[in-house]
Amino acid sequence: MGKYIKFFVVGIFFGIVLVKSEAVSWYRIFEMFKFQSFHMYGIIGTAVGTGVILLLISKQKKIQTTEGTTLRVPLKDRGFTRYILGGTIFGLGWALSGACPGPMYILIGTGAFSIIIVIAAALLGTFVYGLLKDKLPH
Amino acid sequence: MEYILQPWPWYVSGPCIAIVMFLLLYFGRTFGMSSNLRTMCAMGGAGKRVAFFNYDWKSHKWNLIVVLGAIVGGFIAHFVLSDSTPMDLSEATIKDLTALGFKDAGQSLLPPELFSWDAVLSIKGLSILIIGGFLVGFGTRYAGGCTSGHAITGLSSLQLPSLIAVIGFFLGGLIMIHLIFPILF
Numbered sequence: 001m002g003k004y005i006k007f008f009v010v011g012i013f014f015g016i017v018l019v020k021s022e023a024v025s026w027y028r029i030f031e032m033f034k035f036q037s038f039h040m041y042g043i044i045g046t047a048v049g050t051g052v053i054l055l056l057i058s059k060q061k062k063i064q065t066t067e068g069t070t071l072r073v074p075l076k077d078r079g080f081t082r083y084i085l086g087g088t089i090f091g092l093g094w095a096l097s098g099a100c101p102g103p104m105y106i107l108i109g110t111g112a113f114s115i116i117i118v119i120a121a122a123l124l125g126t127f128v129y130g131l132l133k134d135k136l137p138h
Numbered sequence: 139m140e141y142i143l144q145p146w147p148w149y150v151s152g153p154c155i156a157i158v159m160f161l162l163l164y165f166g167r168t169f170g171m172s173s174n175l176r177t178m179c180a181m182g183g184a185g186k187r188v189a190f191f192n193y194d195w196k197s198h199k200w201n202l203i204v205v206l207g208a209i210v211g212g213f214i215a216h217f218v219l220s221d222s223t224p225m226d227l228s229e230a231t232i233k234d235l236t237a238l239g240f241k242d243a244g245q246s247l248l249p250p251e252l253f254s255w256d257a258v259l260s261i262k263g264l265s266i267l268i269i270g271g272f273l274v275g276f277g278t279r280y281a282g283g284c285t286s287g288h289a290i291t292g293l294s295s296l297q298l299p300s301l302i303a304v305i306g307f308f309l310g311g312l313i314m315i316h317l318i319f320p321i322l323f
Contacts, residue, residue: 016215026247027243034231037228038148048156055160063164078299089280090284110217118268125175
């Protein structure tokens with residue numbers, strides 16, 4: 001149990017940040033895809049900018065993880081088709097439901113229980129991908 | 139305290155998200171929220187029928203704990219750390235949404251036109267939530283990640299596949315909002 005507490009705490013922080021930044025809001029996603037506000041671009045931009053710096057520092061200082069391994073980001077497989085097609089399908093759903101997987105869970109906490117329907121459908125979507133995986137171009 | 143209760147500006151929120159990513163990497167894991175959907179499928183026994191879900195999902199339990207924390211965090215932020223300031227959406231967005239039939243844009247996190255129980259119990263409303271969720275679940279697994287895995291973690295580590303995926307996210311989002319929304323609403 002003890003080893004899981006740190007993950008629980010990080011999760012709480014993540015949930016708070018995404019609600020306080022309004023990134024969990026359907027309206028903000030609509031506004032982003034309409035290019036009518038800098039807000040979401042500012043969030044993603046500063047997140048990536050800070051992320052690049054943190055990863056560069058940890059590489060230079062050879063920071064060790066709490067598991068005793070070298071801190072590194074798992075590499076994505078090379079490819080094009082799966083990323084552009086999968087990405088586009090995800091984007092269609094993201095704009096329609098206004099929620100990517102992180103916000104889906106967080107919204108339950110805000111009392112928006114109808115989001116559970118979206119989560120159930122996302123589970124089904126994931127399952128169907130698993131079924132069709134070998135037949136799809138990757 | 140006042141600053142915590144008000145909505146947080148982007149230049150505070152973005153770096154905070156990077157810290158979440160960094161902490162998970164520091165704990166020897168990684169930041170990826172859509173993987174939990176696969177884990178939940180595997181947990182439910184999908185591995186018996188589909189090989190893609192036949193893996194050691196128990197080693198991903200830590201990520202489900204992150205999800206539980208995120209739900210609690212959502213509760214705390216919404217019910218404790220909030221002064222109910224309405225969202226500062228742009229005028230143009232409010233105008234466009236009104237034209238599409240969305241009233242009171244920004245007064246709540248989600249539009250009641252899609253997420254209220256009245257909306258959910260209509261065929262159109264229910265279909266939108268189900269199709270939206272399905273595309274998110276299918277697309278993220280196909281692309282091997284979502285906003286957290288590709289847009290934040292992948293771009294922060296300068297990976298080309300993630301850049302391609304993020305271009306896809308925007309392609310899909312723009313098609314939905316600019317071409318499909320005018321037909322739907």
